[in-house]
Amino acid sequence: MTETEEAEKDPLFRSTRLRAARERQARREGPPSVARYLAQIGTLGWMIVVPALLALFLGRWIDRSLGTGIFWSAPLLMLGVGLGCWSGWRWMQKP
Structure with missing residues (x-):
């Protein structure tokens, strides 16, 4: 298993990635x-x-x-x- 695949299984890594994606989306779309x-x-x-x-x-x-x-x-x-x-x-x- 590669290091990237192992990192994908880590809940903290997934949570951080999801939060970053939401932040990028919020910047693109502006406030609701x-x-x-x-x-x-x-x-x-x-x-x-x-x-x-x-x-x-x-x-x-x-x-x-x-x-x-x-x-x-x-x-x-x-x-x-x-x-x-x-x-x-x-x-x-x-x-």
């Missing part, structure tokens, strides 16, 4: 517009809200079918919020 920031915030919000609402509706449907109060609604709502936050975090960390 306010509209782009607002679009990102809106997208992130929907990424959290949609799974939470779907899980809540599923929980309510199960609770009504089984007559269990909020036995399924509450945990599924928490699961939906957790899934939405996780997917939003993954989206924000995407290179």
